[in-house]
Amino acid sequence: MLEVGGILSWIHEALSSSCPEWLTLLIEYVLIGVGFLALYALIALILILLERKVCAYYQCRLGPMRAGFWGLLQPFADMIKILMKEIIPLLKNDKFLFFTALFLVIIGSLCTFGALQFSKDLVGIDFNVGVFYVLAISSLGVLGILLAGWSSNNKYTMIGAMRAGAQLVSYELSSGLSLLTIVILGGTMQLSGLIEAQSETWFLFQTPFTWIAMVIYLIAGHAETNRGPFDLPEAESELTAGYHIEYSGITFGLFYVGEYVNMFTIAGIGTMVFLGGWQPFHINAEWAAGFNGVMDMIPTWLWFFAKAFGLVMLSLWVRWSFPRLRIDQLLHLEWKILMPISLLNMLLMALWVTVLVPLFA
């Protein structure tokens, strides 16, 4: 009753009863597009406030308190401020690449965000190669960051971009491998298919290897969002702001928003492939039927957001407790520790699926 599917099908029926089919589709596409953009911006605002509040509490502070009750209007005030700021033009830089970089980052972030399945009915993109799509499109951001650092014509941004290139490309390997481990277990690359396979038990509780994959995915995903202890590309105390030093006003704001939503996207993908996406928590036993019934009463979108924000909180916790790694330690962690473990884990998962499961079945 709290599901959004009813509303969506009502809109669809109302439209198709009064319009020809092509117009219905057109209006629906536009509506979905606008809806996604709005959700994208809203989640960014929520995350910005959440981060500021959570980090304040970790540090025995209050955080923003002045704008609105408990500082709730702070991100809106920030947004208005950043929209009104001047975009400072640079004299000697490649202007075309400079602004292209920005759009690459934001497009990569938005397209990955579009692949999230927020509830049973609230699904934007659902390819049969969903996991592949997510891995591919999220790499656009790396390109954007590299271009941003390069085209700013600044030594600091250059160092930041080089660090980002090394870091993001490396960590994409681990996160990709851990997603593939789950693809082996689920037997499909379609995200909705993966979620469907978790209706009884989440993947996390199906095999021990899923745990390893999830830990690696969370570390690598955290590194991909450029957040401490992996915030080397923008290391504040070393490179002042890294690759986006020269961006000002809303051009900086888009980087900022993109980064926050990426954090949510990483958490959302983690939720979908490890924690059952919008699937409620079920105990797969006779006696727990009542418990499962209660769990089913909670709307599926709430399940999704609760799990995703839980993972976001985990990332904030790490972000605000750990010091930063050095570039060689960062690469050491990826290439010598995480990657071999992921590869081994994938092999074991394949053995589990092909040998052990048929053996006991």
Next chain:
Amino acid sequence: MEKTLKMIQSVSSSCTKIDAADVMVSVDKKDLHKVCEALYKDGWDYLINLTAVDNVENIEIVYHISKSSDMEKFMVLKTNTTDVENPIIETVSDIWKSANLYEREAYDFFGVRFLNHPDMRRLFLRPDWVGYPLRKNYDNTPNEGIPSKVHDMDACEDVPSITLDRHGEIVENHTKLFGRNEYVVNFGPQHPSTHGVLHLRVSLEGETIKKIDPNFGYIHRGIEKMMESMTYPQMLFLTERLDYLCGSMNRHALCMCVEKAMGLEIPKRAEYIRTIFDELNRIASHLIGWACMCNDMGSITAFIYGMRDREKIMDIFQETAGGRLMTNYYVIGGVAQDIHPNFVNRVKEFIPYLRKMIKEYHTLFTGNPIARGRMINCGLLKKEDAIALGMSGPNGRASGWHCDVRKIAPYAAYSEVDFKEILHDGGDTIDRYMIRLEEIEESLKIIEQLIDKIPEGDFRAKVPAIVKVPAGEYYQRVENARGDFGVYLKSTGDKSPYRIKFRSPSMVAVSGLDPICRDTKIADLIMIGGSLDYVIPCIDR
């Protein structure tokens, strides 16, 4: 000491002993290098300070030297040149590395050029500055001596030096600081991790540091020059503006220097209060040092924790002295006013609180595998290097150098308390990191011993309305939070000093950046800078 004197006399016939009380030796400038070499071989390997004094008829260079193995030994070596127009003196920077920056400073302010010094650039002022500001005949009317052409400090790569050629003629050489193809990045003067307005030019190869050239002077206020026209009570206010994080201790140095010179007896109560204040100030300074270093490594939470606890010390200061960062509390002869009735209780509450918090710091940061992985075996400073650079204080003690002035030449109430001088022998970043946290605990111990025993009585001695220091030269050392802080005072018996010079432990720390950071990464430079804990206003006096 007699032995040393005999040794010097055997090297140089021109050597004369000036003062009976302090060992003060005057050497002819042509024998200077020989004498210094002999002294160095004799174990006098720690050049504390080098000062130039303009006596109008001649220019004098004063060396304060000590032995690293036995820091109680202290001597003053002097030399002078009567060629005021073009003073040239042989360098000692090849003997004591720490002389490098001191000699550049002397050149900058007095125009004394040092023969064979590798780098005779100005230290604080722009290369095109006209005149030498601390010379007595310097024309400091406004608009005079202000550079006429705009000079790009970043592009200043010309390094002059003077040497003797085969015929004994002086020749000027010019070299370039950086090669044509070096990737030079400016760290500062505006940068979040330079702890002030420090400008480092860093030559990089990828992420690896090849060379660092520190550039000072962005906030130089000419405090030493200003003081020459101030009375002694006025001067005190400026001492706290040197190293603002340990203002009380700097002020203590000048107070003691003047008091000793005047032969003032300080009430016991004032000495106890000063010691407690000094130690509280040291804790506050170390807390900031710790916090900033954690911030430099990317741990902002630790930074806020350190600032939070330091705030409590600031509140204690405010209640008694009125000031927070700059307490303006010590005066010549004692302290400005008596302690606040709450002072003792608040300090007693603070001690157990901070002990608990330090445990938290260790849980949050010291034990963190990332932090340990970055600090251990990184930024190695060997004991010999620490001594050669004159890097005393916590940085030197982290390398195993026994150099705590509180132990070596106890002042105020330090001789009456029982505390340990923390020594580590690794000399890497984690030793410098740990030593600050451990020193906080020692400071707490000192305060604990004194806080209940503050004697009754006056808090201030009777001081003449006009403070005049008898003619002579005085040097007073204190241990501030960054190391061996010293005041050199030359008086002609007037109500303001003839020449005053502060030994800045921060300058020494920055001079150590280049040797420590070579072949480390950018991230290490920032972290090591944090672990050396320098404060720029102390350099840019």
